[in-house]
Amino acid sequence: MTADEGLFELPSPEAAPAETVPATAPLAARMRPRSLDEVVGQSHLLRPGAPLRRLVDGGAASSVVLYGPPGTGKTTIARLLATAETRHFVALSALSSGVKEVRDVISDARRRRDQHGQQTVLFIDEVHRFSKTQQDALLGAVEDRVVLLVAATTENPSFSVVSPLLSRSLVLQLEPLTEDEVRELLRRAIADPRGLDGSVSLEPDAEDALVRLSAGDARRALTALEASADGLADTGGSLIDVPAVERTITEVSVRYDRQGDQHYDVISAFIKSIRGSDPDAALHYLARMLVAGEDPRFVARRLMVHASEDIGLADPTALQAAVAAAQTVELIGMPEARLALAQATVHLATAPKSNTVIVGIDEAMADVRNGAVGAVPAHLRQGRYTGAKELGNAVGYRYPHRVPEGVLEQQYPPDELVGKDYYRPTQHGVERTLRERLAKLRRAVRGE
Structure with a gap:
């Protein structure tokens, strides 16, 4: 549908949206649907009996939050709400309205309800720009249905709308047109x-x-x-x-908000594509972030984390590549640093994968938090102070370099954790060799 949130002034609280669009208006404004029959898209929300369809037809009484990218019909739907003769329509923009304007609308809506039995529909565009105080000012009126709230936002309302207001509203997600x-x-x-x-x-x-x-x-x-x-x-x-x-037309405008949910969705897809060993998808998401102006240092930090979290010792050079890319970003900057970020992205995406590093440290930390700490074995304690040997500290410690193999039998963990394996190498990449070597090391150290 041809919603056009940015091409017209939202009406004042005293007036409903104008029906006539001048011939000199932009094409998108002139082609805005005048009825539900002209709406294209959002069939999942506008089919007969759906909450949004009933709301437009005048039969629903639930407040709604319309969430979706630009150009999907949020404002168009709000304008169609104004066509119901039994309702009073008021529109506010979060860019120019404050708590006073909200309270004035609520006061007028209460008067209309009590004196004339007329319901007020309050449309708030870009509700994510409302402060918590401004959103809180709506709660009582929404809960008591003094107003029927229709709020529009391009950002995930879970991040941008206060929880009490969300719990009193239906959240309806509009999809990009096919x-x-x-x-x-x-x-x-x-x-x-x-x-x-x-x-x-x-x-x-x-x-x-x-x-x-x-x-x-x-x-x-x-x-x-x-x-x-x-x-x-x-x-x-x-x-x-x-x-x-x-x-x-020179370039597609990338739908990406560095402060909104697209920021989290795209970086999530980026990391999951690398984890899934799809360098092509990973490069696509990297390009989306860079074209949209994402901070390349943020991308570099995520690559460094991913190198240890999902690759680890299956490819020990992955972390080196990620760190090198981060250093390139700091030393050279964009646009040249895109090459190092792309190189690191492809390296990590095509590397053998292993999550044994993160699994190992998380299991060890969980044990520590659960009390599995135990005393440090006496022979491993610091012995370079007066009286240490009388306490048994460092007594019996065996120096591995004194034997040709460089490895000898000796207890290193606390008694409670003897035999506990935190690091369990996979058969992937370099870890296949490490797996064989670690088995020999454990037998030698533990005397198995």
Whole structure:
């Protein structure tokens, strides 16, 4: 659907959204759906009987948080709510409204309910920008249904909306439009009198390019279409081909918020792709982070952690590669440092995998926390102070370098942990050799 949160002023609390869109408005604004029948996408939320469908039709009484990326229809849905004659619609923007404005709306909504039996729908755009105090000001009115809250956010509400408000609302996630849905919007915009009214035609390859560039964002698709059509004005042509698209669109806008859930989702996918030994996917997510302006030091830190967590001694050079990439980031910086980050990413993704390092240290720490500490064996204690030998410290310690093998039988752990294995090498990479060597070492040290 052609939601366009950024191309119009949200209405004041005294007025519902205007129905008429001027002919000079951007294409995305002119093509915004006027009814549910014109909405494209979000079928999982708008099918008959679904909460959002019932809300638009005037039959639902639950407050909702609409969560999704730009251009998926959050504001369009909010505008459709204003068409219900039995409800009073008020819209606030978190960018320009404070606690006072929220309380004024609630006071007016209570008066309308008590005197006229009219329900107030309060739409708050970019609710994630509201402070905790501003969000808390809504709680009582939402719980008592003084207002029916419709809040829109591009950020995961689990991170950006206070828990009490979430518990009083339905959280509905809007999805990016599919390629077929974007195609439908493009074709409708070309033919519709509100849009380009058949003044241009779209070459199939150019349509493919616009669909790809949109990345599921309806507004981006329509804005790119309009820019491509405007670019034909100087030539007097009417066919939008791939060169016409390329002349106006230079780069896809990457959907990525360094402070929001995309930050966590993409870095999670990046690490999981490396862990899963898929260097191609890992490079894709690395590119998304770098193009979006992510701090390369953050990426480098995650690579260093991953080198020990998921590779460890299966490839001892993995940590060296990650540390070298981090040093390159500090010494050279971007854009050249992207090469070292990419090299380390491919190295780690293609390396044999082992999580024995993290498993070993976590098991050891768990035992310590559970009280399995025990006394340090007397022969391992510090003996270089007066009276130490009288206490038995360092007495009986055997120096391994005095035997040709460099390894001898001796107890090292506390009594309670004798025979406990924390490090258990896999058969992957270098650990296959370590596994054989460690078995011999343990037999020699433990006298087995």
